[in-house]
Amino acid sequence: MKKMGLFGGSFDPIHSGHLAMAQRFMQRLELDGVLLMPTCVPPHKIRERMAAASHRLAMCRLAVGECDGLTVSDMELTREGASFTVETLEELHRRYPDTEWYLFTGADMFCTLRTWYRFEDIARLAVLCTIPREGTDTAQLLAYAEALTADGIRCYVDPQPVQPISSTEIRRRVTAGEPLDGLVPAAVAQYIELHGLYREDGAMDTRTKDQQFTQIIRARLGDYRYHHSLCVAEEARRLAERYGADPQKAYTAGLLHDIMKDTAPKTQLQILSDFGILLDEVEQQSKTLWHARSGAVFLRHILGVTDEDILQAVRYHTTGRAGMSLLEKVLFVADFTSADRDYEDVDVIRCLADEALDSAIQYGIDYTIRDLLEQGRPIHPNTLAAYNDIVLSEQNGGQTNEQ
Ligand SMILES: [Fe+2]
Ligand SMILES: [Fe+2]
Secondary structure, three states: OEEEEEEEEOOOOOOHHHHHHHHHHHHHOOOOEEEEEEOOOOHHHOOOOOOOHHHHHHHHHHHHOOOOOEEEOOHHHHOOOOOOHHHHHHHHHHHOOOEEEEEEOOHHHHOOHHHOOOHHHHHHHEEEEEOOEOOOOOHHHHHHHHHHHHOOOOEEEOOOOEOOOOHHHHHHHHHHOOOOOOOOOHHHHHHHHHOOOOOOOOOOOOOOHHHHHHHHHHHHOOHHHHHHHHHHHHHHHHHHHHHOOOHHHHHHHHHHOOOOOOOOHHHHHHHHHHOOOOOOHHHHHOHHHHHHHHHHHHHHHHOOOOOHHHHHHHHOOOOOOOOOOHHHHHHHHHHHHOOOOOOOOHHHHHHHHHHOHHHHHHHHHHHHHHHHHHOOOOOOHHHHHHHHHHHHHHHOOOOOOOO
16 A cells, blocks of 8 residues: 655645645655645635746646655646545545545644535545644644544644744745745745746836846756856857847757756656656657756746747757757757867867858767767657758758758
């Protein structure tokens, strides 16, 4: 039997206290994992400046990114209307029949459990767990738990209180322009800033999108990859100016192209599965390709990038493909010719890039294929298709067919 925790809440926003609580329970109760479930907020409970469900979900996904054992479910958000806890538990039992569920609630909610819709069923479907808050009287909590136990209801009160952090306080700080100081994971703080959540009207971030993206990649990448991304952005802009692509888009695509490159493979797989992306057979065998797929998904669903051109350029920057768009070509080449690159032959491809973009693409594809052959690794079909596309068009004396 697997043991899983279920932690529902509006998570507006998720904060370090939620994560500490989930991790504490996981450790104490020896759980295999914890499922965070952002809940639907019924219309009459929607506060002013409340973050949209998609934002709350995205922040949960960002928060669990680096926490082992924590996953996020959109089950309640994708259901029509608000759902009752008991319905969620029934659904989880249907989906995962071999799992024992532990339901976490905050201390305040715990003391109202008996009033919950179909409480007896909830108690049958899950062990009821809570944790006292530091500085509050736990006597009432323990008395309530004792009474539940006396009625044969399985429950657990953690003996050690957690530091109280509240989402209300976090929202207040953001509105007042005060620092969040580790109250939320760094990625969540950036997300709040990027999307202007919880601000007074008109107090939007005055930085440009690229400045915000730069700060985000700074936090997500190591020094080497961060420097590389800045160099690729510059080079992409230069090539775009030379070949008539949009220099602004090229710069943004360059900044963001490796955004997931330093993220653990497990986390990348998680984000792909969260958004229903299946890796093909070659991709499954080639971890180095994952960051392009997970990067595009991260940009679309978490950072809210909507420009398809940029998303496709990131998506295909490792493999290339037949019929690459001009922006895709620019990014593909810039990744080879950026100022930080110092491999043998880099000057050759730099010269080619200044003569004709397609010649540089061909060189890049050849290089990639040779490298894979030497290492005995599989070649992605998109790379082969890009190769054929370019060679055939060369023979026809023209440019490749752009998408
Ligand atoms: Fe890359
Ligand atoms: Fe790169």
